[in-house]
Amino acid sequence: MVATQPELNHKIQVVLVWGNNPPVNLTLLKSLPNLKAIVNGGVGVDHLEIALINSFGVKVSNTPNVVDNSTADMAMGLMLTSGRRIIQGDRFSRDHKDGEDLDESLLGTDISGGTLGIVGMGRIGYKVAKRAAAFDMKILYHNRNRSTTRCPHSQMLTRPCRQSDMRPEEEERSVRATYCPMLADLLGTSDFIVVAVNLTKQSTHLIGREQLSAMKPSATLINISRGMVVDQEALVEALQNKWIRSAALDVTYPEPLPRDHPLLSLPDVIVLPHMGTHTLETSGHMVQRMLTNALAAMAGETPPDEVTV
Secondary structure, eight states: OTTTOGGGGGGOOEEEEETTBSOOOHHHHHHOTTOOEEEEESSOOTTSOHHHHHHTTOEEEOOOSTTHHHHHHHHHHHHHHHHTTHHHHHHHHHHOOTTOOOOGGGOOOOOTTOEEEEEOOSHHHHHHHHHHHTTTOEEEEEOSOOOSSSOTTTTTOSSOOOGGGOOOHHHHHHTTEEEOSSHHHHHTTOSEEEEOOOOOTTTTTSBOHHHHHTSOTTOEEEEOSOGGGBOHHHHHHHHHTTSSSEEEESOOSSSSOOTTOGGGGOTTEEEOSSOTTOSHHHHHHHHHHHHHHHHHHHTTSOOTTBOOO
């Protein structure tokens, strides 16, 4: 509408962003003189220049909480699918020759009783831990800080910490989780590593060559955060050289990956096109929350899910 009907630009007070569209840039901000808010569908706002947007007197909001369960479900789905080699089993059922038996090379690994390492135990990481506890998994986690009064993601978030980001000791105890002050300790012990941090300058390539080489050869890396948190070139190297057993990725860079990307040619890799919140129910909740934030901004109020730097 900005490009095709510029005469309506002065009427636009809120821009709804879904899947990084429309791009919010200087041109857009200058063209909307009465803009009050950019409302993002989803939690991650790494695609938005919040300081630039705020400099125009425009607020930014996202949709936390409503995406937590579906994203945690995806983490467990990837863990089960990779660990139990479900995709390979499906392919065998479709492509096997008459009389062919299931090969021992398709033996999976148990999820129940395994060790799960969670890198970033905020809201979503805690939801993953709750699910993993039902599988009798030993749960380790790493945050930059461990505290009942400070947010463990204080160095990773692009906004002030909220109460929901904190991990009180009773929640830690409820899932029988053990805090690892050093990331390397978690990586070297875990059978499955779930990455659930926000993308910031500090967390970009948080999982790189050094971290991958510290993992067990039988480990599986699961990324449900943002693609740039994992160094994909290093991940290809790790998989080709069998530093780790497998990887299951809901997020990559770019999304989707080019069809000739080396990750897509490796046998023990699952790659999804960022489907963590891609359910009918969660999408509906996200839209409802976006409208709540939009209406608050249009009424001159602070959006309940405002994101600040």
